[in-house]
Amino acid sequence: MISTRIRIALGLVLVLVFTASGIAxxxxxxxxxxxxxxxxxxxxxxxxxxxxxxxxxxxxxxxxxxxxxxxxxxxxxxxxxxxxxxxxxxxxxxxxxxxxxxxxxxxxxxxxxxxxxxxxxxxxxxxxxxxxxxxxxxxxxxxxxxxxxxxxxxxxxxxxxxxxxxxxxxxxxxxxxxxxxxxxxxxxxxxxxxxxxGVQIMDSRPNWDLLTDATSLDDVRKDGFSTIFTAIFQAHLPNPDKPPLFVDLPAHKVGDQLVIDSKLTERLRNNFLLxxxxxxxxxxxxxxxxxxxxxxxxxxxxxxxxxxxxxxxxxxxxxxxxxxxxxxxxxxxxxxxxxxxxxxxxxxxxxxxxxxxxx
The missing domain is CATH 3.40.50.1820 (Alpha/Beta hydrolase fold, catalytic domain)
Incomplete structure (x- = not known):
């Protein structure tokens, strides 16, 4: 039986040979x-x-x-x-x-x-x-x-x-x-x-009722687009004095009508869109x-x-x-x-x- 030391030495020799020859x-x-x-x-x-x-x-x-x-x-x-x-x-x-x-x-x-x-x-x-x-x-x-x-x-x-x-x-x-x-x-x-x-306006994506009524960040996690856009608002429309989301929302619902805040939307577009x-x-x-x-x-x-x-x-x-x-x-x-x-x-x-x- 070949000793462990000899096997290691043989292995090192093979690696050196293969590497030098470009084989491996x-x-x-x-x-x-x-x-x-x-x-x-x-x-x-x-x-x-x-x-x-x-x-x-x-x-x-x-x-x-x-x-x-x-x-x-x-x-x-x-x-x-x-x-x-x-x-x-x-x-x-x-x-x-x-x-x-x-x-x-x-x-x-x-x-x-x-x-x-x-x-x-x-x-x-x-x-x-x-x-x-x-x-x-x-x-x-x-x-x-x-x-x-x-x-x-x-x-x-x-x-x-x-x-x-x-x-x-x-x-x-x-x-x-x-x-x-x-x-x-x-x-x-x-x-x-x-x-x-995009083809659709940004404010068409979030669930505005969910954002308006949220009592914690966990609430917005119930909806994918609402989660994404809350993160966008926290980055680009932050308001550290407005828990629980700490944002100024650029839109809200009045009945079935979406009302968009033009000034906040302008601020969002200018800060966010590349x-x-x-x-x-x-x-x-x-x-x-x-x-x-x-x-x-x-x-x-x-x-x-x-x-x-x-x-x-x-x-x-x-x-x-x-x-x-x-x-x-x-x-x-x-x-x-x-x-x-x-x-x-x-x-x-x-x-x-x-x-x-x-x-």
Missing amino acids: PSFAAAIGSQLVNRELRSEKFAGNRIGTNPVRKMAVYLPAGYDESSKRYPVIYFLASPFDSYRTLFDQRNAQRLFDRAIEGRVIAPFILVSVDMTTPLGCSWYVNSPVTGNWEDFMIQELVPYIDANFKALPSRDSRGIVGHFMGGYGAIRFGMRHPDVFGSVYALHPVGTGS ETMIAQYADNLKSLRGFKFDWARNDTIEDHIYSNQAFTHKLNEFGIVHEAEEYNGTWGEPNWGEDGRVYTEVLPFFGRHLVFGDK
Whole structure:
């Protein structure tokens, strides 16, 4: 019987032979990457009115050879849809292996990816500062990015820093790119929402009787659209002195008639919809190294298709260079796997636009 020591030695020899000959680089890479869990206690959520936890969790992907290398790496920040966990891409989508394969196949050079929990107790934070939900923009720009730069081998430059998001996370990616091109030099949004007006008006979506009569946040959770729009109002029409929802409602019902508050609606549109911000941040968007978004042609909510089509046209009106693609599929369906858009579109996009230093 071969001793354990001899078996280990033989195994190491085989690995070295295969790696040197190029026979099994995927095996070497697969065992080399890491997924690191971290927590960051934020100072930016003090005083929030809905119980936002100041301890934010994140998962950090580190490429094979990270510990042994003296190199620094570009960082991609990932904003998950709040319908998923910040860990869903790793726990259910096999993203770690997908990233390994992309690096092995030279789809993209080695990179770090950070997926962080950006949700409130009601769902999406909408990535803005709010006295009700907390200061999410400040958390990202003033705390999270500096933390990653200080604690990992990150290239601390906007040219080597990208941001990508899915659905509501896609909204956040574009918004951060608009307002902070000095921090994020490249932006990709997978099927973003909130880019502009839809086919239906926003106020047609919530259950206004439910919102008016709510005695707690749990009441609005009974209806999906009411939950989503209460989170939007908490971000963009916050009122910390109006419990239990802590918002100024932009509409109410009188009998069967929906009465819309024009001033609050104007304030909501100007603060929330990305297309209303294009003129103000046009120069910022023009300074990006890369900007792309996509959407599914067969999304069952037609508003998302309409608003993204209009968004790309308005960007063109302001001369903002970008890529926009309407693909044949449904929302969320084609993103993961080696045939998915993350592998075929997102990673090659960042491979072209990020600065990798010494490759």
